Amino acid sequence: MRSSFGKRSTAEVVTEGIDLRGKIALVTGVNSGIGMETMRVLALRGAHVIGTCRTFEKAETACASVSGLTTPMACELADLDSVRDCAARIKGDFSQLDIVIANAGIMALPKLEQAHGIELQFATNHLGHFLLVTSLVESLAEDARVVIVSSEAHRSTPKGGIEFDNLSGETGYSALRAYGQSKLANILFANRLAKQLEGRATVNSLHPGVIGTNLGRHIHPMLAWTLGLVMFPFAKTIPQGAATSCYVATAPELDNVSGRYFSDCEEKAATTFATSEQLADRLWTASENLVS
Numbered sequence: 001m002r003s004s005f006g007k008r009s010t011a012e013v014v015t016e017g018i019d020l021r022g023k024i025a026l027v028t029g030v031n032s033g034i035g036m037e038t039m040r041v042l043a044l045r046g047a048h049v050i051g052t053c054r055t056f057e058k059a060e061t062a063c064a065s066v067s068g069l070t071t072p073m074a075c076e077l078a079d080l081d082s083v084r085d086c087a088a089r090i091k092g093d094f095s096q097l098d099i100v101i102a103n104a105g106i107m108a109l110p111k112l113e114q115a116h117g118i119e120l121q122f123a124t125n126h127l128g129h130f131l132l133v134t135s136l137v138e139s140l141a142e143d144a145r146v147v148i149v150s151s152e153a154h155r156s157t158p159k160g161g162i163e164f165d166n167l168s169g170e171t172g173y174s175a176l177r178a179y180g181q182s183k184l185a186n187i188l189f190a191n192r193l194a195k196q197l198e199g200r201a202t203v204n205s206l207h208p209g210v211i212g213t214n215l216g217r218h219i220h221p222m223l224a225w226t227l228g229l230v231m232f233p234f235a236k237t238i239p240q241g242a243a244t245s246c247y248v249a250t251a252p253e254l255d256n257v258s259g260r261y262f263s264d265c266e267e268k269a270a271t272t273f274a275t276s277e278q279l280a281d282r283l284w285t286a287s288e289n290l291v292s
């Protein structure tokens, strides 16, 4: 089914007429870029948004900057204790979650950095969200929607997709391939969780587009400038960049759609690695071991 929205639709346009009053939405990484706009628009449509950031102070400032009902919380995704604390607080303070948007992310760290011995992009973009979302499964409402923000960068990964024998990054590190691997992990996680929650909640992943946000902060300024020039015709504004997240989280026509990958508010084919059930199962087991 084709949606009536596309690349230039904004988050406000795709949610027009949708009433989210009474719904609780969790969005990670709300102090910047797409996450902040996603929170703003979900709150505008009446949702109570739990907005998480690395620190409570950042979350408090971000939440105070938008109109509507919001609750700030700290969730440093690279610190598993912080993620566990956040999940426990959500379970304590909210009876259920209707929307979860795993949005926060980092890209292309020039040098290898680690958290808990794991390469930092994988640890932040995938493992932190894996722990947060799986810790909250019992809180999901009957018709809940989980949205995992991935990227077209999932097409550019190490050989085999996920380097299970090099999740530390210590036996070879490429900034962009490590980002691609973490974004492939996002899709595999979404697909595997979709299977697990079949008939209960939907889980989908997406590429938001190419948007000038703080995500590029680790890219060398000259390269960023050149990329900016090349990508300019394809680039989206931040309101357009938040549209696919808001569309997948709220569109009535997606009530029973799960385990799919979206871009520009349309379903799109992901790579063979991304749709491999074997790879998804293996990643799930490895992730469980790493967070336990």
Ligand SMILES: NC(=O)c1ccc[n+]([C@@H]2O[C@H](COP(=O)([O-])OP(=O)(O)OC[C@H]3O[C@@H](n4cnc5c(N)ncnc54)[C@H](OP(=O)(O)O)[C@@H]3O)[C@@H](O)[C@H]2O)c1
Pocket (backbone or CB within 6 Å): 028, 029, 030, 031, 032, 033, 034, 035, 053, 054, 058, 075, 076, 077, 078, 103, 104, 105, 106, 107, 124, 149, 150, 151, 152, 207, 208, 209, 210, 211, 212, 213, 214, 215, 216
């Ligand atoms: N922009 C694009 O062109 C593009 C393209 C494809 C996919 N995406 C994806 O879209 C999502 C949002 O990115 P964006 O473009 O909006 O980037 P952004 O402006 O840099 O926002 C990223 C958010 O993630 C947070 N974050 C980073 N590391 C974190 C950690 N360890 N714990 C908790 N929060 C953390 C950031 O917090 P701080 O500000 O405190 O670091 C910020 O709030 C990401 O998943 C990204 O991979 C973006």
